[in-house]
Amino acid sequence: MRELIPEVIGVLVRRGADFAAAEDAVQEALIEALRADPPRDPKGWLVTVAWRRFLDTTRSDAARRRREERVDAEPPPGPAAETDDTLQLYFLCAHPSLSPASAVALTLRAVGGLTTRQIAQAYLVPEATMAQRISRAKRTVAGVRFDQPGDVATVLRVLYLVFNEGYSGDVDLVAEAIRLTRQLAAVVDHPEAAGLLALMLLHHARRAARIAPDGSLVPLAAQDRGRWDTGMIAEGVGILQTALSRDRLGEYQAQAAIAALHADAPTAAETDWVQIVEWYDELVRLTGSPIVRLNRAVAVGEADGARAGLAALAELDEGLPRHTAVAAYLHERAGDHSVAARLYAEAARKAPNLAERDHLTRQAARLNTET
Amino acid sequence: MAKYLLLKHYRGAPAAVNDVPMDKWTQEEISAHMKYMNDFAARLEQTGEFVDGQALAPEGTFVRYDGEGRPPVTDGPFPETKDLIAGWMVIDVDSYERAVALAGELSAAPGAGGKPIHEWLELRPFLAEPPTVTE
Structure with missing residues (x-):
């Protein structure tokens, strides 16, 4: 039923609800839907229940008057409006006035239909903290008109964050990011x-x-x-x-092309590293990102030999995240095992997460205990 | 019930009995250690005594206020600082004795040679809420 949320919010907004109230009403209707028997017409059911919820919470005479005027002025919803509504909701939740964390939370709740508790669990923060983050985000975008065109690039960045930085809880954020991106790609x-x-x-x-x-990480080649x-x-x-x-x-197409070349290789040894380096060159041109240059150095090391990779690495700032880990890997490929072991241990100390730290410690230990 | 913090130190605790850094262990010894730690946390969740566990990066920064309108001063990391916390586990248990027993169990995690590390863990009681009954 969650895939209906953008359309239902769109119907409520066009009937005159403001976005924040519409989103709350749809969320409550969804919770009610979990208790009820599955309705035969889920969308009609959700619209009816959510609209009733909205009316319940906006009872004052003034509000009612304004609402009735707006309802009169609104055109009836049609099928063409549905894809527009979905897209508008993505734009609103990824609005540039929101911080990345707020945009992620608002997107998961308003577009994805996850509960505040589920989102809080996924990002390991208390539910009250996540509730505040979401209501502040709603206040921030309260003045944005629902029909303003937005920038697809900002939406894509938010969805990429959801995909890349999911933690735990009972919701699979990776699967949710794919679902939301699939839904977006269908309407834009x-x-x-x-x-x-x-x-x-x-x-x-x-x-x-x-x-x-x-539980340990397995690198691509293994x-x-x-x-x-x-x-x-x-x-x-x-x-x-x-x-x-x-x-x-x-940049996403170029990154996907690199992933596709890896997927295409029957074994790690058959990877087309020359083409991968070419795609990294494209990515460097598109983004100028030093992280991309770092990954490119690894690919150069595979395509042209570890010494060439180390030469490419030497041009980069040593303070870059994972620079030491890449240096360790290239030194091992070049046969300098003692240097590589020392660098792996150093990289483990700088690792940004436990899985990487354990992986790098294992690499150091592997070289230190080999006979 | 009382909450306790089990603190693991990178530096500042007395040396462990089996004090070999992990990057000198075999792959099997590392796996055995990881499994022991995961099983320990999972078992405390089962018994309803696990609250939280987190690991910290070895390096951090000292920060202090530097006056109105000025950005905060940052300094460090200070290599001479005696104490360096590696991570913690928070447990909620019936007694001090239970907390000591669990800390002892955690300290028995296997290390080099598959033998217990005998690492020193610091056990710190939380300052709790005042009780309702005071007389």
Whole structure:
């Protein structure tokens, strides 16, 4: 039922509810829907219940008068408006006036229909904190008109954050990010929306192979490729090819192209690193990002040898996140095992999360205990 | 019930008995250690005694107010600082004795050679809410 939320909020807004009240009303209607028998016409049911909820909470005479005037002025909802409503809701929840954390929370609640408790669990903060973050976000966008055009790029950044930074709880944020991006790509004609969807599918396809039974990270080269989801890879590649054929390259399409080249290699040794370096060159051109240059140095190390990779690395700032980890890897490939072991241990101390720290510690230990 | 903080130190605690850094362990020894830690936390969740557990990066920054209209002063990390916290676990248990027993169990996590590390953990009681009954 959650996929109906954008349309239902859109109906309420066009009937005269403001966004914050409409969103609250739809959320309450969804909770009610969980208790009731499944309705035969879920959308009609949700609209009816949410509208009743909205009326219950806006009882004053003045409010009623204003509402009736607005209802008279509103055109009846039609099928064409539905895709527009979905898109408008994405724009509003990713509005540039919101901080990234607020935009993420508002998108998950208003577009995704997750409860505040679920979102709080996913980001490991108290429910009251998340409730405040969401209501502040709603106040921030209260003055934004629902029909103002927005920037798809800001929406894509929010969805990328949801995909990349999910934690725990009973909601799979990665799957939710894919669902929301798929829904967006269906209503907006934008090659980067398709590019992001392809990128997500190609990475998600490797999920089962990425974590060992003992919980440790498995690097790409060591993954059991038989455990990759080939159906999901095929879907991602198909979406990417259609997007690339439109000749409007962007960073998500380029990242997806790199993921597709990895997915395409039957074994790690058969990876087309030369083409991957070319895509990194495109990404450097598109973003200028030093992180991309760092990843490019790894690819150069595979395509042209570890010494070439180290030369590319030498041009970059040593303070970059994961610079030490990349240096360790390239030194190991170049045969300097003692240097690599020392760098792996140093990289472990600088690691941004436990899984990476444990992985890097294991790499250091592997080299220190080899005979 | 009383809450206790189990503090693990990078530095500042007395040396462990089996004091070999993890990057000198074998892969099997690392796996055994990780499994022990995960099982320990999972078991405390089962018994209803687990509250929270977090790990900290080794390096941080000292920050202080520097007066009206001025940005805060930052300094450090100070390598000479005696104490460096690595992480914590918060438990909610019936007694001090239970807290000591659990800390002892955590300190027995296997390290190099598969033998217990005998690491020193710091056990600190939380200052609780005042009770309702006072006389």
